[in-house]
Amino acid sequence: MAYPLVPERIIQPSDRTPHGGHRPFLFRTQGAAFRLSSSAGYQSGMGRIAPNTIRTLIALGAVASTTAAQSPVPSAAAPSGPTWRSLTPPTIGPPPLRFEPAVLDLGDLPPGTSRAATVSVTNAGATPLTIASVQTSCHCTTGSLARSTLAPGESTSMAVILEAGDLVSPVTRRVDLMVDGYSQPASLTVAADVHYGVRPRLLPDPPGQSHAGTLTLESASGTPFRVLGVQGRAPDFIGAFNPETDPARTRYEVRWSLPALEAVPRWLVVETDHPDSPIIDIPLPGWSVPRVATPWTVDPPRLMLGEVGAGESRVVLVTIRGEVGDPLLFLESMSVDPPGGLSAELLGMSREEGALTLRVRVTAARGAGGLALDQLVLRAGGHDQRVVLMGRILTPGGTREPVPE
Structure with missing residues (x-):
């Protein structure tokens, strides 16, 4: 029995898969249909078809089509053997x-x-x-x-x-x-x-740099708030605003700058008294993570602690993915001034499906206050990975005070 081989549609540029290959190419015959793909065989209404058979069918179809074009066929007789349907090129542009x-x-x-x-x-x-x-x-x-x-x-x-x-x-x-x-x-x-309730808009000066610029902060709900600090320093307000005498606003513009050797260059950290946004970490443009080849990674790369009272603790989870033994854990202060007031203690570990999850208790030192920028250092197998810790340590009484000039 003859099964003319007819392509259902041609392969389009959009048929490429995320891995660079093509999606299956659907062919139809009089009695069945099958798809071409890169698998070891092809499933059809006639059963499983081996790749060699597919190549033979395609070759036969091409030869038959060429022969039919070169050999005249009597008008009274219908053409026999494999035939090809003419292919229509794709429409250039998006669909309607x-x-x-x-x-x-x-x-x-x-x-x-x-x-x-x-x-x-x-x-x-x-x-x-x-x-x-x-x-x-x-x-x-x-x-x-x-x-x-x-x-x-x-x-x-x-x-x-x-x-x-x-x-x-x-x-x-x-x-x-x-x-x-x-x-x-x-x-x-x-x-x-x-955002957490305050919309930040960062404008570097000049564009593309991450050392200085203008920052706009606006309350999404219309709730007035105060800006207490920018990167651990007193905010430099733009325009006529006196934080000691003027009432709280819903929108601010401040100047920001980072020293040449800023300890935490990836985020600009802002402190406010907004109930939903005590700490805002804003990604800095032009910042890139040094790529170091390690057999394991950590997730997340940073942890937001929010507001923590002096002497209080938070329990956080850090996941290590990859082949790693039991890691050593310690804290390094990344704050410029004042130094960080956090300590860390490993409470336990659990392994599951190639991941090691650490339970870590982070405690704010008694007598500390203000912005805390520290990094949790994990060391295993001769490699280090770091998780940045951000938070605001409240002074005794839980008050939120502006960073002094």
């Missing part, structure tokens, strides 16, 4: 899909939380569209469609979830819909403003 809303703005989002929303997707073209896949620009974002085939004018819903992570910063992500027959995806922009 319309999103509502056009940009998904998830608004204010606390660090470490997630938010879900639904977007309407409409086929604004004149032909049916088949959405082959949904891809995102970051693993922190997901998208799932209710339907993948849309007739002209038809709409479906897409659920989008964004995980904020723990960095205080505006974030922008992208959801791409890959459509059969088009060389580019239809893209939806997803935005959110990640």
Whole structure:
């Protein structure tokens, strides 16, 4: 029995997988269908087909197609043997899909939380569209469609979830819909403003540097607050504002600068009396982590302790991933002035699926106060890894006082 080999569609540029390969190439015959892929064999309605058989079928189809083109066929007789369907090149550009809303703005989002929303997707073209896949620009974002085939004018819903992570910063992500027959995806922009209640906006001076600049702080809820310190120093307010006599505001502009040998160059740390934002750590632009080859890593790279009373403790978890024995643990002060007032004690360890989780008790020293910037140093197998600890040690009575000039 003859089974003409007909390709269902050609391989598009968008058919590349995240690993650089191609998605399966679907062929149809009169009696069955099968897909080409890089696996050891191919499943079809006729059973499992070996790769050599597939190559033979493709070769036969190509030879038969060439022979048919070169040999005249009597008009009264129907052509026999394998035949190819003509291939249509992809349309250059994105498909005519319309999103509502056009940009998904998830608004204010606390660090470490997630938010879900639904977007309407409409086929604004004149032909049916088949959405082959949904891809995102970051693993922190997901998208799932209710339907993948849309007739002209038809709409479906897409659920989008964004995980904020723990960095205080505006974030922008992208959801791409890959459509059969088009060389580019239809893209939806997803935005959110990640903060603890006070929106920080950092403007380096000059741009691209991380040593000095302007910082804007604004209350998202409209609650007035005071800026107590910037990187452990008294804030340098821009404009006519006297923190000793003027009432609290909802928005501030301050100048910031770092010494040439600043101990914690990755984040600019701000202290406020806002109930939701006692400590704000803002990523600095132009900062990069020195890459050191180690057989293990730590997670998270920093821990926010918030406000801790003098003499009080916090229990934190640190996870080590990779092959490592029992690590040594100690603290190094990273504060410039005053030195850090924290101590650390290892309470226990647990191993599970290639990860070692440490329970660490961090205690604020009695008599200490103000911003604490320290690093937890883990040493094992001749390698070091560090976790930055940030917090504000409250003075006796739990008061929040501005950093003195």
